Structures are given as C-alpha cells and as structure tokens.
Amino acid sequence: MLELRKDIFADERDDNLKEIGKGTQRQDMLGHVTGTSPYFDDHKLQGMLHLKVVRSAHPHARLRRVDTSEAERSQGVRRVIRASDVPRNLNTLLSLINFGKDDEPSLAVDKVRYKGEPIVAIVADSRARPTRRLPR
Amino acid sequence: MAKTPLQFRHNGRDVAIFVDGGTNLLVALRELIGDMTPKFGCGQGGCGTCSVLIDGELHLSCLTLAETVAGRSVETLDGLKEGPNLHPLQRAFADNFAAQCGYCTPGMLMAAKALLDRNPQPSRAEVVEAISGNICRCTGYEPIINAVLAAASGGRARA
Incomplete structure (x- = not known):
C-alpha cells in the first residue's frame, strides 16, 4: 500500500483530494496575462555582455584567412574569440554521451563543413550588429 | 553615433529617451524604457508577439522605427491593467x-x-x-x- 505524503504540499492545497471536476488556475497564468513572466531574453544581469556568432555562408569551404581586425576596433567590442582560443570543445554531443571520437570544433579551424557553422564569436557591450569581414 | 532625442507617451506617461538612428520601437521599449512586456519573437514581423498600440492602432514594434512615434501614444501590455485590477x-x-x-x-x-x-x-x-x-x-x-x-x-x- 502506497503511503501518501500529505505534508509535502500542505500549504498549497487542502488535502481532501476533491480536485477532479473542478477548474484549477495555473500558477503561472497571472504572470502570462500581465506580461511579467520572465523569459530568457528578459534577464538583465549586472555587467551583462552579449555574444554573437559569425557563421559560414557556405555549405563547404576552406577558411583561408579570418580577418577580425575591423571587429576588434569596433566600439563596444570586448573580445573576439577565434578557433585558436577554444582548442577543445567540451560540449559536443558525442562527448556528452561518452561515445566515439570527439572531433567537432567549437569554432571552425581550417574549413567549414556546413552552412551556418560558427567561425568567430564576438563579445560586446550591446547587441548592435558586429561588423563582419570574411574573405574566402 | 549621434543620438536623437525622442519623446512620446508610454502607457499614459510621458517618456523622453535618446535613440540611435535605426533603433526600432521594440528595442526602445525593452532596453531604453525597460518595459519587457512586448516580446522579441522573430524580429521580422512574422510572429506578432511584439505588437503594441500606437494611437490605438495595432503595430508590430519590431518593424516600427522608434523615431516615428515621436509625440504619439504607445500602449503595451504593461499598461493594460486597470490599477490593481486585471483588464x-x-x-x-x-x-x-x-x-x-x-x-x-x-x-x-x-x-x-x-x-x-x-x-x-x-x-x-x-x-x-x-x-x-x-x-x-x-x-x-x-x-x-x-x-x-x-x-x-x-x-x-x-x-
């Protein structure tokens, strides 16, 4: 016989268990209809920076040169992260399930292998668009 | 970049901010005024979650240049409540x-x-x-x- 732990939610409801057939208001509804439910984009942290990723426009191409000089000079840019800054990718799908060779780079090194592959990450004060210069 | 002064009514209250050229109304409301009730969904007018009323007319704030609301009245969900009571x-x-x-x-x-x-x-x-x-x-x-x-x-x- 299963023991019912009635003490756990004692402060949230009376425990007569007569809930069936009654409408129950959702706990998050008031926040939703007043627009006060916080979503990911609504957080403002102190000293918060924004990261934007420059991605490959080509499905398969050699990276001959990545020119970040203009981005580095742009106002508000704190850091330009290149592939050499993150030599090991600790969060590939394969590494998370502890399986197989872990060869997917965080940022493309010498070649992009799909359209949209990350090449450079730019950390800046605001989310205004960083300039991009990527000769192929 | 030179910023432009901008004044309008926000939920019945006069506000004055400085905006960069090209700033859209959604960014002005969320980041400069701090009204987080209009949401950023697609940013290209396809989803409607950034909708606000400008002089009572429905507009997509992500596609509205902030400077175009100068002197006008903008209503967001933040202003929908009637005092402590829900609309x-x-x-x-x-x-x-x-x-x-x-x-x-x-x-x-x-x-x-x-x-x-x-x-x-x-x-x-x-x-x-x-x-x-x-x-x-x-x-x-x-x-x-x-x-x-x-x-x-x-x-x-x-x-």
Whole structure:
C-alpha cells in the first residue's frame, strides 16, 4: 500500500483530494496575462555582455584567412574569440554521451563543413550588429 | 553615433529617451524604457508577439522605427491593467486557459484590445481575423478565440 505524503504540499492545497471536476488556475497564468513572466531574453544581469556568432555562408569551404581586425576596433567590442582560443570543445554531443571520437570544433579551424557553422564569436557591450569581414 | 532625442507617451506617461538612428520601437521599449512586456519573437514581423498600440492602432514594434512615434501614444501590455485590477481581456485569458507558455500572450492581448476597442461585439470570424497576425506556437488558438469572445460579452457567454 502506497503511503501518501500529505505534508509535502500542505500549504498549497487542502488535502481532501476533491480536485477532479473542478477548474484549477495555473500558477503561472497571472504572470502570462500581465506580461511579467520572465523569459530568457528578459534577464538583465549586472555587467551583462552579449555574444554573437559569425557563421559560414557556405555549405563547404576552406577558411583561408579570418580577418577580425575591423571587429576588434569596433566600439563596444570586448573580445573576439577565434578557433585558436577554444582548442577543445567540451560540449559536443558525442562527448556528452561518452561515445566515439570527439572531433567537432567549437569554432571552425581550417574549413567549414556546413552552412551556418560558427567561425568567430564576438563579445560586446550591446547587441548592435558586429561588423563582419570574411574573405574566402 | 549621434543620438536623437525622442519623446512620446508610454502607457499614459510621458517618456523622453535618446535613440540611435535605426533603433526600432521594440528595442526602445525593452532596453531604453525597460518595459519587457512586448516580446522579441522573430524580429521580422512574422510572429506578432511584439505588437503594441500606437494611437490605438495595432503595430508590430519590431518593424516600427522608434523615431516615428515621436509625440504619439504607445500602449503595451504593461499598461493594460486597470490599477490593481486585471483588464477584462486579461481576466478572460486567465479564465479560459488562453495561455500556455505565455510568449505570444502580450501580442494576442494587444491585438484583441485593438479589436474590442473598435468593435466591442465581434463575431468569431472577426476575432480570428484580428489575431491572424499573431502566431501561437503552443497552437492554443481555440481557447484564445474563446477568451476574446468571452471578454467581449462581459465574461458571460462562451462562444
């Protein structure tokens, strides 16, 4: 016989268990209809920076040169992260399930292998668009 | 970059900010005024969750240049509550389970308000038309339509 732990939610409801057939208001509804439910984009942290990723426009191409000089000079840019800054990718799908060779780079090194592959990450004060210069 | 001074009414309150050229109204509201109720969905006018009322007319704030609202009146979900009380539309949305994740709700409510302000007794088809620019990815359209109809009839009838 299963023991019912009635003490756990004692402060949230009376425990007569007569809930069936009654409408129950959702706990998050008031926040939703007043627009006060916080979503990911609504957080403002102190000293918060924004990261934007420059991605490959080509499905398969050699990276001959990545020119970040203009981005580095742009106002508000704190850091330009290149592939050499993150030599090991600790969060590939394969590494998370502890399986197989872990060869997917965080940022493309010498070649992009799909359209949209990350090449450079730019950390800046605001989310205004960083300039991009990527000769192929 | 030179910033432009901008004054307008925000939910009945006069506000004055400085905006960069090209700033859209959504960014001005969220980042410069701090009103987080209009949401950033697609940023290209396809989803409707950034909807606000400009002089009572429904607009997509992500596609509106901030400078174009100079001297005009902008209403967002933040101004919908009547003092401490929920607006009838908010009450109806809550009572009719018309929000699931809640991300489309600000836009849905503003679209519904724009409709009821000009047409207090809409038909079901008119409600569907009014929220047709707002995407609900939880696909809870039926409860939303029912909520707007319920608010229109004073919270009594269920269509």
